[in-house]
Amino acid sequence: MKELLSISYLFSPLLLGLTAHGLCIKFNWLSFLCSPVDRRRTFRGKRIFGPNKTYRGIVAVGLGAAIGFGLQAIFFHRFAQIRSIELLHYTLPEATLLGFVFGAAAMLSELPNSFIKRQLDIAPGNMASGTTALIFYAFDQIDFLVGAWLVLALFISVTFGRVLWSLVFLFISHQIITTVGYSLGMRSTPR
Numbered sequence: 584m585k586e587l588l589s590i591s592y593l594f595s596p597l598l599l600g601l602t603a604h605g606l607c608i609k610f611n612w613l614s615f616l617c618s619p620v621d622r623r624r625t626f627r628g629k630r631i632f633g634p635n636k637t638y639r640g641i642v643a644v645g646l647g648a649a650i651g652f653g654l655q656a657i658f659f660h661r662f663a664q665i666r667s668i669e670l671l672h673y674t675l676p677e678a679t680l681l682g683f684v685f686g687a688a689a690m691l692s693e694l695p696n697s698f699i700k701r702q703l704d705i706a707p708g709n710m711a712s713g714t715t716a717l718i719f720y721a722f723d724q725i726d727f728l729v730g731a732w733l734v735l736a737l738f739i740s741v742t743f744g745r746v747l748w749s750l751v752f753l754f755i756s757h758q759i760i761t762t763v764g765y766s767l768g769m770r771s772t773p774r
Contacts, residue, residue, distance in 0.1 A: 585667075586744060586745065587752075588668045589668045590670075590752060591748075591752050592665070592668055592670075593669075593670050593749075594731070594753055596649075596654075596682050596685070597651070597685065597686060597727070598753075598756050598760060599648060599654075600643070600644035600646070600647030600686040600689070601644060601647070602647060603643045603646060603647025604640055604643040604644050604647065605760070605764040605769030605770060606643075606769065609767065609768055612643075614639070616637060617637050618637060618638055619632065619633070620637060620638060620694065621633070626702070627702065629701050629704070630701050631698055632694055632697040632698055632701065633700075633707035634707060635708060636693070636694060636697050640690050641687050644686040644687065644690045645682075645683040645685075645686040646686070647686060648682040648683065648685050649680070649682035649683035650682070652673065652682030653678055655673050655678065656674060657675065670738075670739045671738055671739065681734070681738070685731055687730075688730035688731060688733060689728070689731040690730070692726055692727055692728070692730030692731070692733070693726050693727050693730075696723065700719065708772040724758070725750055725754055725757075728746075728749055732746060
């Protein structure tokens with residue numbers, strides 16, 4: 584049970600990062616970063632990543648995760664019960680820097696999935712059909728874990744159990760955030 588709490592605590596700043604991105608979309612914050620990462624370039628006549636993968640997303644999730652790690656360092660690290668489940672040593676400003684890299688890497692790891700979908704003519708925000716839809720739906724919910732774990736692997740040991748729990752935690756959390764974000768107009772699609 585302690586491991587489950589530790590992973591949930593470790594990944595919770597990423598939820599703040601995703602929420603920060605939704606707020607940026609809804610209120611048009613950081614609009615100067617709305618340029619597509621692929622700069623409208625194409626590969627085989629198709630956009631590389633599409634219009635929804637912008638620098639704003641990378642920066643917003645990075646900033647939100649940085650704030651989350653910072654809050655953990657400032658407010659929660661002082662409690663012995665919280666320290667007992669921490670997998671990282673939370674000190675400032677290192678925690679905020681790690682949070683930014685953690686969040687940005689999570690967003691960058693969504694790019695290969697977007698590239699594949701553009702090459703398969705799946706429009707941004709749309710779903711594939713049949714079995715492909717199920718595969719992409721699951722991968723859309725968890726692809727950002729790859730980048731997050733690559734960063735975390737520099738600081739903690741990566742085990743099968745930790746990765747599995749992070750998948751479950753973020754899959755469920757992402758469903759909730761996505762649904763709420765859509766209902767509040769922070770997302771253009773309900774998934």
